[in-house]
Amino acid sequence: MTSSLLKWIVPWEFSWVFLLTFLVACVLYVRGCRRLDVSLGRRLAFWIGMAIVYLSLHTYLDYFAEHEFFMHRIQQVLLHHLAPLLIIASYPGSVLRAGMPLRWRIRILRPVLRSWPWRFFSAVFLNPAVATLLFVAFIIVWLIPSMQTLAMLDWRIYRFMNWSMIVSGFIYWWLVLDHRPHPPGRMIAGIRVLSPGLTMSPQILAGAIVTFSKSDLYPIFEICGRAFTFNVLTGQLAGGVIMWVPAAIIESIGGLLAMRQWVRLSRSGRIRRKPRVVTRRARVGSQV
Numbered sequence: 001m002t003s004s005l006l007k008w009i010v011p012w013e014f015s016w017v018f019l020l021t022f023l024v025a026c027v028l029y030v031r032g033c034r035r036l037d038v039s040l041g042r043r044l045a046f047w048i049g050m051a052i053v054y055l056s057l058h059t060y061l062d063y064f065a066e067h068e069f070f071m072h073r074i075q076q077v078l079l080h081h082l083a084p085l086l087i088i089a090s091y092p093g094s095v096l097r098a099g100m101p102l103r104w105r106i107r108i109l110r111p112v113l114r115s116w117p118w119r120f121f122s123a124v125f126l127n128p129a130v131a132t133l134l135f136v137a138f139i140i141v142w143l144i145p146s147m148q149t150l151a152m153l154d155w156r157i158y159r160f161m162n163w164s165m166i167v168s169g170f171i172y173w174w175l176v177l178d179h180r181p182h183p184p185g186r187m188i189a190g191i192r193v194l195s196p197g198l199t200m201s202p203q204i205l206a207g208a209i210v211t212f213s214k215s216d217l218y219p220i221f222e223i224c225g226r227a228f229t230f231n232v233l234t235g236q237l238a239g240g241v242i243m244w245v246p247a248a249i250i251e252s253i254g255g256l257l258a259m260r261q262w263v264r265l266s267r268s269g270r271i272r273r274k275p276r277v278v279t280r281r282a283r284v285g286s287q288v
Contacts, residue, residue: 145217
């Protein structure tokens with residue numbers, strides 16, 4: 001029993017970079033929760049999201065993702081959609097900042113945020129149009145059979161694929177679920193609500209193409225050795241449905257969360273409305 005449990009906990013491919021990054025984020029969040037009043041719902045969303053990230057990248061689940069197409073799609077939906085959505089919906093920024101020692105905030109965080117590399121990064125990759133495009137592009141690009149084959153044959157490209165999915169997910173959902181009005185938020189509140197509906201459309205189309213395909217689009221999983229013995233097309237159909245239905249549901253939930261923020265901002269009067277333009281004819285009519 002113990003050996004079978006350890007099999008699932010022990011990572012398929014160990015990564016010091018991931019482990020250290022994960023542990024630092026966890027420690028900072030625990031420290032921040034001691035200094036700030038964080039609701040139970042926000043804490044649950046953060047820890048569930050972090051658990052999904054660890055499960056997807058640093059356990060034996062990664063083995064199945066490398067040896068079965070539909071398991072790979074589950075991993076990608078978790079990394080790209082669900083985990084980032086949960087973590088960003090917990091609004092961890094202030095908590096993580098509070099968890100940093102004051103010396104870190106003054107000597108590390110503040111200079112980094114003022115540096116030109118960060119300003120360049122935020123100007124390009126935090127641009128709503130660029131972030132939305134990359135959010136969709138990374139899904140479509142890694143579905144191309146030749147790109148999928150390349151990622152499965154080279155561990156460096158495989159890791160880049162996984163990191164590109166999770167980072168683009170974090171950036172996109174951070175823009176969509178921003179609780180601030182525009183400005184300083186980078187997206188207009190109404191666009192935040194509509195954006196998930198726009199991004200899910202090409203994913204649904206790609207999922208439908210994979211689902212209804214009558215040929216094996218990803219023979220690389222046969223070369224690597226499949227983890228399960230059922231029919232190849234059945235696994236491919238399951239993978240297409242996973243990126244079609246669950247992904248669309250998660251994005252719909254994201255759109256509803258963005259609408260909730262829009263309503264909250266509207267009720268508090270924090271959404272700037274354009275001043276009403278009164279024409280000359282209307283002024284004359286009112287005077288009469």
